[in-house]
Amino acid sequence: METWVFGYGSLMWNPEFDPAERALARIDGYARTFCMRSIHHRGSPEAPGLVLALDHAPGEVCRGIALRLPEAGQADILAALRERELVSSAYREEVVPLMLDDGRAVQALAYVVDRDHVQYCGGLPLEEQAGIIAGAHGGRGPNRDYLWSTVSHLIELGIRDAELEDLSARVREITDKSLA
Numbered sequence: 001m002e003t004w005v006f007g008y009g010s011l012m013w014n015p016e017f018d019p020a021e022r023a024l025a026r027i028d029g030y031a032r033t034f035c036m037r038s039i040h041h042r043g044s045p046e047a048p049g050l051v052l053a054l055d056h057a058p059g060e061v062c063r064g065i066a067l068r069l070p071e072a073g074q075a076d077i078l079a080a081l082r083e084r085e086l087v088s089s090a091y092r093e094e095v096v097p098l099m100l101d102d103g104r105a106v107q108a109l110a111y112v113v114d115r116d117h118v119q120y121c122g123g124l125p126l127e128e129q130a131g132i133i134a135g136a137h138g139g140r141g142p143n144r145d146y147l148w149s150t151v152s153h154l155i156e157l158g159i160r161d162a163e164l165e166d167l168s169a170r171v172r173e174i175t176d177k178s179l180a
Contacts, residue, residue: 003074004108005081006098008032008064009052010146013153015067016084017077024101024157025066027110031057032064032161034129034147035122036113040087042136042143049136049143050129052150053091053113055122063159066098066108085111090119126167133167134174144171 006027007015034050043049054062069077085091091111098108113120124132136143151168154161 002106003069003078004098004106005067005069006054006064006096006108006110007067008054008062008110009150011067012065012157013149016080017067017073018070019067020070021066021068023066023068023104024063024159025098025106025108026061026063026101027054027096027098028061029056029058030054030062030096030110030112031060032062032164033122034124034133034167035120036090036117037119037121038136038138038143039119040138041140042138042146043132044136044138047136048119048132049138049146050121050124050132051143051146054110055113055115065157066100066106081109088117088119090114090117126163126170129167130170130174134171134178144175147171 032052033055035055036051036053037048038051039045039048042051092114094110094112095107096110098106133143133147147168151164
């Protein structure tokens with residue numbers, strides 16, 4: 001049986017496994033947003049950062065990458081993914097329908113934010129997001145690096161996300177001022 005995972009943030013550029021196949025894909029009814037406070041990977045309990053999550057959004061479309069897990073070692077890969085993505089239970093693992101750019105329709109695992117979780121913070125203004133991301137740091141490094149890597153990989157893939165690109169530019173301005 002094929003197992004696919006949808007990457008819309010760091011899974012696009014750092015899945016931590018070698019996929020058997022990668023394909024551009026989209027999911028309808030969700031948006032990629034900085035709507036989850038990070039207290040582990042990109043922030044701390046004392047100074048939370050922000051990470052991307054899929055958030056239910058009727059009428060929206062999120063583009064990213066579908067990653068097909070190799071058959072060999074699949075149980076270990078899934079265990080590692082769950083340890084990484086479900087570290088604080090702010091994400092729910094859901095099976096969602098994806099449309100691959102080559103026309104195939106597949107079912108994939110996706111990590112969707114739990115709006116009832118204390119780490120959910122949807123709707124923060126861009127300026128507030130930028131301030132948090134510019135200063136936060138967690139176990140996997142600076143929050144700004146997560147944003148910048150995601151934006152650069154989206155652009156490389158031909159996926160434009162104007163909101164993330166604006167946020168990225170604002171975080172660079174804040175960072176440049178603090179280093180000056």
